Amino acid sequence: MPKKFDQIIRPEILDLSAYHVPPSVGMVKLDAMENPYSLPKNIGNEIAQLTANVSTNRYPDTNAISLKSTLREAMGIPVEMDIMLGNGSDEIIQIIALAVARPNAVLMSVEPAFAMFRMIATFVGLRYSGVPLKADFSLDIDTMLAAITKYQPAVIFIAYPNNPTGNLFDAEAVSRIIKATPGIVVVDEAYHVFADASFMSSLVQHPNLLLMRTLSKLGLAGLRLGLLIGRPEWLTQFEKLRLPYNVGVMTQIVVEKVLQHPDVLSQQAAAIKAERTVLNECLKRLDGVEVFPTDANFVLLRVNEAHEVFLELKKQGVLIKNLDGSHPLLKNCLRVTVGTPSENRQFLETLQSLITKSIN
Numbered sequence: 001m002p003k004k005f006d007q008i009i010r011p012e013i014l015d016l017s018a019y020h021v022p023p024s025v026g027m028v029k030l031d032a033m034e035n036p037y038s039l040p041k042n043i044g045n046e047i048a049q050l051t052a053n054v055s056t057n058r059y060p061d062t063n064a065i066s067l068k069s070t071l072r073e074a075m076g077i078p079v080e081m082d083i084m085l086g087n088g089s090d091e092i093i094q095i096i097a098l099a100v101a102r103p104n105a106v107l108m109s110v111e112p113a114f115a116m117f118r119m120i121a122t123f124v125g126l127r128y129s130g131v132p133l134k135a136d137f138s139l140d141i142d143t144m145l146a147a148i149t150k151y152q153p154a155v156i157f158i159a160y161p162n163n164p165t166g167n168l169f170d171a172e173a174v175s176r177i178i179k180a181t182p183g184i185v186v187v188d189e190a191y192h193v194f195a196d197a198s199f200m201s202s203l204v205q206h207p208n209l210l211l212m213r214t215l216s217k218l219g220l221a222g223l224r225l226g227l228l229i230g231r232p233e234w235l236t237q238f239e240k241l242r243l244p245y246n247v248g249v250m251t252q253i254v255v256e257k258v259l260q261h262p263d264v265l266s267q268q269a270a271a272i273k274a275e276r277t278v279l280n281e282c283l284k285r286l287d288g289v290e291v292f293p294t295d296a297n298f299v300l301l302r303v304n305e306a307h308e309v310f311l312e313l314k315k316q317g318v319l320i321k322n323l324d325g326s327h328p329l330l331k332n333c334l335r336v337t338v339g340t341p342s343e344n345r346q347f348l349e350t351l352q353s354l355i356t357k358s359i360n
């Protein structure tokens with residue numbers, strides 16, 4: 001008799017629930033930090049021409065030489081640093097986690113943080129330690145340093161700005177963590193374009209610092225491209241775990257083409273930042289809504305009965321993210337991505353009608 005799945009699959013995998021992506025067809029989609037704007041027609045046409053001529057019968061360039069040099073220039077990556085590409089930065093987190101997964105090794109992050117840090121630790125058999133943030137979502141540096149001493153983590157992931165809270169941590173505190181850590185620290189700058197801060201220029205000072213970026217939140221989520229930037233001694237090891245053709249030929253040529261028009265995505269990011277200010281101001285004027293500061297393309301807010309508000313918004317065609325129940329610090333919290341002006345208006349009007357209803 002063959003064994004049943006639950007005798008073959010690892011118990012910690014049996015205990016997981018799969019990453020849930022809710023259906024969103026026809027909805028105002030403000031749940032996933034996507035850029036709401038598409039590419040201009042002229043770039044779309046250039047892409048159409050490029051893809052028509054691409055050799056889809058051949059494997060992509062595994063070293064993506066041309067794309068990496070375009071990225072290096074576009075992002076101002078220091079010459080001393082190497083680049084590793086991933087099928088989204090999710091894949092890079094997994095590669096790093098696999099590489100450090102010695103018996104009993106610890107992956108550390110803060111809580112609440114990006115859910116994949118914890119999930120991927122479980123995938124690869126690492127122990128996970130999540131150090132709680134303070135109630136205002138700032139770093140609790142003393143607790144963090146104590147946890148580092150106690151667990152001696154192989155790797156710490158810090159999103160800068162943080163997801164799902166949206167804030168930038170104090171840079172000085174992050175530097176102290178990097179200096180205190182025996183292992184590596186990965187600063188995940190997924191929301192870099194919406195913040196005016198980066199650890200790019202700190203890479204040369206810290207031998208154990210790695211920087212992660214993604215093109216997803218910038219406007220190319222559908223192409224799946226993330227990058228890891230760091231010293232060759234680290235990246236040479238991680239490269240051994242990267243599956244040879246993880247970044248397809250379409251992704252390589254399309255990203256390169258878009259980056260040849262640097263103003264397009266940066267103008268879209270500027271529009272999103274301007275809309276973020278408007279959305280923030282409008283939310284602050286609503287009674288019964290607490291708004292948290294954000295340096296990302298989303299806003300974290302707290303309302304009464306968040307779960308009901310979330311469901312009612314969904315019923316009325318507006319999809320956001322309900323964080324209530326995901327962590328004690330996120331009680332009654334919702335996360336909304338900054339969309340187009342009309343999407344944001346639709347969200348605000350619906351939210352306002354729900355709140356007014358519940359007050360009266």
Ligand SMILES: *Cc1c(COP(=O)(O)O)cnc(C)c1O
Pocket residue numbers: 033087088089090091114159162163188190213214215216217221224225226
């Ligand atoms: C969205 C997000 C990612 C994942 O990005 P992909 O490149 O699309 O895989 C990584 N880190 C943080 C903090 C994110 O919010």
